Amino acid sequence: MRRRAFTLTAAFAMMLLPTFALAQQNIVDKINYYGTLDHWTVREIKESGIIGGATKHLYEFYGSQTDTIRYDSKKSKAFRAPAGYYWRTNNVYANVAGIEKVNITDFPEKRGNGYCIRIETHLEELKVAGMLNMDVVCQGVFLLGGLVEPIKDTKAPMAKTRYGIPFEGRPKALRFDYKAKVGCEVVKATGFCKPKKMGYKDYPEFGLLLQKRWEDEEGRIHALRVGTAVERITEDRNEWQNAYTMTVHYGDVTGKPFYKDYMGLLNGTEQDLYAVNSKGKTVRVIEEGWAEADEEPNYLIIRFLSSCEKAFHGGLGNTLWIDNIKLVM
Secondary structure (H helix, E strand, O other): OHHHHHHHHHHHHHHHHHHHHHHHHHHHHHHHHHOOOOOOEEEEEEOOHHHOOOEEEEEEOOOOOOOEEEOOOOOOOOOOOOOOOOEEEOOEEEEEOOEEEEEOOEEEEEEOOEEEEEEEOEEEEEEEOOOEEEEEEEOOEEEEEEEOOOEOOOOOHHHHEEEOEEOOOOOOEEEEEEEEEOOOEEEEOEOOOOOEEEEEEOOOEEEEEEEEEEEOOOOOEEEEEEEEEEEEOOOOEEEEEEEEEEEOEEOOOOOOOOOOHHHOOOOOOOOOOEEEOOOOOEEEEEEEEEOOOOOOOOEEEEEEEOOOOOOOEEEOOOEEEEEEEEEEO
């Protein structure tokens, strides 16, 4: 009976394999399809009158070139990604103490017959005569995952970004086209002090991480690092670098000749990741070690950062242009 039960279970699992493989291939296809960056939607949001009442346009890359979302006073302005859409800009809507404001760091830019994305680090101003005079450094990000909206405060900024998606598979590489303007001097501006030049340079970062995540009984989320492909761009690239390929390395990479400190585990660092646990609470992901080289991941993070600095720090003027992102399986 045990042998028969095992046989039936194995047969059932074999029947599920094509469905599972198809579902995973669909995720890869969606990542690559929208990774052409030729599909975008505009969110049209009017900021509060007390800060000028300007109408701003926030871009998301999932729709068609004619899609525009307009909001009335009774409709939530928070963005909710459609099913099957995994890419996200960090163009974001904020409502702080009733003041509505947006931040825009990612823009569509014409390239040939289609579009690419331009990602910038800039200084965002919030001024209300006699009340507020705030400057905040905002870093441009394009990522797989999502953001919390509306933003209600400046506390724990990394906890407001949901880097990554559930994913099972072992990609060989991340491939994309890019240009870059890099090495601008870091400025610190938290909104509670005047902008301050820090005297050193800032560089963009490309990253693909694969993790094996699990949740313990207390709701903490743990992870092992399965795969790593992380690079920083330290020189300007004025011409398109087409089909630039980053190989994914599996297992512990700390002893490899290409290893840099910024490729290390994200545990207790300024780049720590956050996720929502089964209780609906936002918690830090504890990346506590390196997986064996043959481990299967269950989570995929891809991100393009115009700044590798911590929150509210960055090289003003750092700019990335990205196009034709493809996950190579």
